[in-house]
Amino acid sequence: MTKFLLPFLFSIMAFSQSNLDDIETLFQKKQFNKAEQLVSDYLKTHPNNLQAIELLGDAYGHQKKWDGAILQYEKLVNNKEHHANYHYKYGGALGMKALSVSKLKALGIIGDVKEAFLKAAELDKNHIGTRWALVELYMQLPGIIGGSKSKSLRYAEELEVLSKVDGYLAKGYVYEYDDEPELAEKYYKMAIKEGGSVTCFNKLTVLYENEKEPEKAIENIEAAHKKHQRNAMHYQIGKVAAEYNIELQKGERCLQTYLENHSAEDGVPKAWAHYRLAQIHVHKQNKQEALKYIELAIAELPKIKPFKEQKEKILGL
Known part of the structure; x- marks a missing residue:
């Protein structure tokens, strides 16, 4: 919800x-x-x-x-x-x-x-928020207490009449929730073509990540960055690269760019970029570089459990 x-x-x-x-x-x-x-x-x-x-x-x-x-x-x-x-x-x-x-x-x-x-x-009849609420509610409720994919799609259709972008995103949500990634991808791409907002791109990126398709995720983030020029997207690329051990050079470069241009508007603290850099250097078997970056992450946010776990992993290399 x-x-x-x-x-x-x-x-x-x-x-x-x-x-x-x-x-x-x-x-x-x-x-x-x-x-x-x-x-x-x-x-x-x-x-x-x-x-x-x-x-x-x-x-x-x-x-x-x-x-x-x-x-x-x-x-x-x-x-x-x-x-x-x-x-x-x-x-x-x-x-x-x-x-x-x-x-x-x-x-x-x-x-x-x-x-x-x-x-x-x-x-x-024109209340978009309410129709989004009903799309999500009917998808998430078990059928025994009134959940219904068909009702969700009905309200998604109503959304599409009011706003094509919202309608496409709602249908993408329904199909993603119902484990139909091909249809979800179709509608998220339609939303990008129709509206092209950061939200539209993010929905497709998350779908690709959930479907373990990191190459597509990076490609989509790069398309979003080309349109919107958001520094936060550098972090997104670095995150995917670090998590899936792909395009490590690109991931490292993007994370360094993110750190160089970081501001409060980016949302993600610098510590997380340092954590992702540590992950990348673990993949590269660069123990000292990995340790350097994880120490920076811990210094900024000492209570984050994944940072501590990553440090233990690095020390064990």
Whole structure:
């Protein structure tokens, strides 16, 4: 479950302008606990403000406080039962709650998740997020409690009408989940041709990695880099090279480029690039170089278990 599990994008439309600015800044800084406190204080004197209630639900959701999020979104649904996005957020919070409890308890929640998403889809024929939620939900539920590939594909078709890229990605997801990699590849390639976003390329890359086709994965990442020029893609190539022991020179070169141009926007810490370089040098039987890079990785992130395990492996060469 991915897209419908994090539907907590805040809609800043509340209070006074000063409160608005404060909340927006806190969300941007990912200071969700402070945002929660600010909105909670406001609701003490304005308990029926729907925008504030929604923001509090969003703040809870970002912190994985699912019970709190469910409570706030339920208030919204009860207050405005014809508001599709309220049902969507309510279903999303319930879905996350279901993932955080035992399978037995989750069974008692799934019905409400499905009902919320179906209601949102009924209320808004153009709601893309809800249709993604239903694609994923019906694929992941066991058939005995309502799972259905045909229903997933039906909502993927609805997505395709609203957005060809989303429709192709949804079909790719369905076929990948159902272990039909050729069809998944077909639709991910269609999504790349139609939209060509980083997300489209990443879906195909992950498929190739899962199918143990690293050469295709590297080729796809290189095509993505040619279009988008993202430094993070250098790391991706290095990662595949290191994990599958292929194109080691290219992998090493890409990782060095990643390190030279690294910024916070790249997402992956430098330590992981050093770890991948250590892996590459293990493949090359260069013990001293491998040890140098794994020490750099551990120095930056000393608690990462794979780094420590890699060091033991290197020492045993």
